Amino acid sequence: MGDEASVAAGQADGAAGPAAEAPGPDLLRREILIPGGHGAAFAARAGQLVEIIDLEGQQVADFVAFAERNRTEWLSTTHTRSALLRLTAVVGDRLESNWRHPMFEIVRDDVGRNDIITSMCDDRRYRLDYGVEGHRSCRTNFTEALEPWGIAEWQIPDPFNFFQNAPIHPDRTFGNEIPTGKAGDKLVLRTLMDSIVSVSACPQDLNPCNGFHPSPLMIRILEPSRGPS
Numbered sequence: 001m002g003d004e005a006s007v008a009a010g011q012a013d014g015a016a017g018p019a020a021e022a023p024g025p026d027l028l029r030r031e032i033l034i035p036g037g038h039g040a041a042f043a044a045r046a047g048q049l050v051e052i053i054d055l056e057g058q059q060v061a062d063f064v065a066f067a068e069r070n071r072t073e074w075l076s077t078t079h080t081r082s083a084l085l086r087l088t089a090v091v092g093d094r095l096e097s098n099w100r101h102p103m104f105e106i107v108r109d110d111v112g113r114n115d116i117i118t119s120m121c122d123d124r125r126y127r128l129d130y131g132v133e134g135h136r137s138c139r140t141n142f143t144e145a146l147e148p149w150g151i152a153e154w155q156i157p158d159p160f161n162f163f164q165n166a167p168i169h170p171d172r173t174f175g176n177e178i179p180t181g182k183a184g185d186k187l188v189l190r191t192l193m194d195s196i197v198s199v200s201a202c203p204q205d206l207n208p209c210n211g212f213h214p215s216p217l218m219i220r221i222l223e224p225s226r227g228p229s
């Protein structure tokens, strides 16, 4: 407890002298409840925090984003893997666009399992691989949610699959296992570029991807109490 107090005082001193107030709580700008199997889209300003909360546990959050200034720039798993020289993303990583600009930084990750390899689910996946017609998919979720921003289905890039448990094996194959996320676990991104973001609570219920039971996500957009100076 004593350590926490001294850290807070130190931050205040560093910012504006001994009289500065300790940072207050981050200001909640918006809260979006995404039902299991559905999606949403929203704007996120540079400096804002985007929290993705796994409300019930074992739920994957497919995540795509476009630069607000130019829709030909988007968050790219390929460029992020190349920049990180890693097949997953962890706290401290900056996620890059196809133009090699940092768009988000992971600042908190309670689960510690993120997939940046696999494609999103789409209607062909359910029809061709499972023989199911009319199943909701991450691609249809993104298409519906991004339509108001003039973004078409073909423009949607490969997603970051936060909370997805795709362990990479020594022979370089990878798995698809039940996520380890527990109710209330969250991943927090710091937005580095004004962006249009879409999140899908993946509807996949025919394999372990979401514990065979798609469940809701909560999105919270916050203004940090002490933004970058």
Ligand SMILES: [Zn+2]
Pocket: 062, 120, 121, 122, 137, 138, 139, 202, 203, 204
């Ligand atoms: Zn999906």
